[in-house]
Amino acid sequence: KQEVTQIPAALSVPEGENLVLNCSFTDSAIYNLQWFRQDPGKGLTSLLLIQSSQREQTSGRLNASLDKSSGRSTLYIAASQPGDSATYLCAAPIGGNQFYFGTGTSLTVIP
């Protein structure tokens, strides 16, 4: 069974801390992996897309890495802010056209 899992399910940190969110997947032959942010009651906002040939991507305070051989991706958030509070989801097109999503990590940044 193709799966994408995210750990932890929830995370609460004080403002200013650096943090890492984890995503693991079962198929090393993925084309790419995408990280999203979802605010309550809203759609998904794309954060970073890592191609299979890349090892990492950076956007501002965000850095995402991809290790296909171990089936893992991490999203690193530097100097967290209360506005970063949201659910973070990873997704990958495992096995073809189907994009599989993790269940997300709910992040709360405490002022």
Add this chain to the structure above:
Amino acid sequence: GAGVSQTPSNKVTEKGKYVELRCDPISGHTALYWYRQSLGQGPEFLIYFQGTGAADDSGLPNDRFFAVRPEGSVSTLKIQRTERGDSAVYLCASSKAGTGGFEQYFGPGTRLTVT
């Protein structure tokens, strides 16, 4: 141009009724995806269009669900004989092309409630 749009934003219907949910992708995007998201879960794949054709409909849960994209742009997800278990947020996404490394852009979703 503008991002992915979906209408309606909310839909409440009675069990057994027929509903249509609309998705307007980003102009020029040939790939379009429908997902369903239940509370506390990640989005679940339903169907993928490349142009006008459904390239992969393996995620549709049963034959009550059907989707079309007749002109390769706007898509409509159709649900017949709705059931309470169909209640969820239905999300649409588009990308420049299909699988192969293109970023997906999501709409705000349609929250469907079946009473």
